[in-house]
């Protein structure tokens with residue numbers, strides 16, 4: 426059992442590991458993930474091929490990955506310019522940017538874990554193109570790509586998809602990571618992720634998948650149970666920097682990781698997956714190292730990790746589990762999806 430505080434070098438913050446109380450009595454709310462069998466096509470889904478969306482636009486009869494501008498964007502090139510001046514010390518700015526939706530497949534009933542390895546690589550190629558295209562806009566300073574998966578993280582539509590927020594500001598997590606990475610690179614002449622990877626490999630207990638070019642692991646300083654990083658060994662600023670060979674290797678490890686997550690409880694494993702990519706603000710970001718972080722919200726099937734006083738109010742996490750034990754659970758499951766096994 427682990428009871429200690431661990432430093433998170435990318436976020437520059439302490440994580441309280443309190444695994445000694447993981448089995449404390451629980452009388453709180455539990456959540457239910459739907460076990461409903463989905464159709465391959467849903468006429469009411471805004472992502473399925475041929476369907477009409479709220480904007481009135483019609484999806485093509487696509488058969489691979491399909492990208493479109495979000496019909497209800499939080500940032501847009503048409504955002505209002507005539508803003509009310511803020512009172513006193515406050516500031517505001519235009520909600521300038523581009524928000525897009527990326528449908529992984531025409532199939533309504535599949536998840537990333539259930540796609541073929543080739544489909545995962547195709548998706549990553551599309552995301553590379555999106556990063557290059559959106560990042561080239563002078564007014565876009567950062568391209569955030571993420572997948573919210575599962576009803577417990579607020580996704581009402583199960584059709585597998587991710588979102589892109591290309592914004593005029595740099596998201597806070599990335600801003601902190603840029604600063605921490607730059608400082609580390611100046612001092613150690615290698616990226617922070619490379620130092621983390623070395624430490625993980627020396628220890629070995631939290632590694633899920635290790636290949637020639639990619640490592641999947643639960644970091645020593647994990648904030649969530651089952652929080653997983655997937656990182657190329659080479660430091661590239663973004664997904665777009667990966668060669669075809671590296672991309673295929675990365676895709677295989679990413680796929681294997683999400684398959685194991687589904688296999689753990691034989692259910693579609695909910696998570697928030699975020700691509701950590703360097704800002705596109707035209708400045709240098711020495712030592713920035715592209716990787717993916719997966720933040721699963723469940724502690725156990727049906728049992729949510731609530732974000733409360735310490736996390737929401739204090740800004741630091743309590744992890745009630747031992748990252749070593751959670752990694753061992755994911756190491757022990759098969760790498761063939763349970764639905765295909």
Ligand SMILES: [Zn+2]
Pocket residue numbers: 466467470471472473532533584
């Ligand atoms: Zn659909």
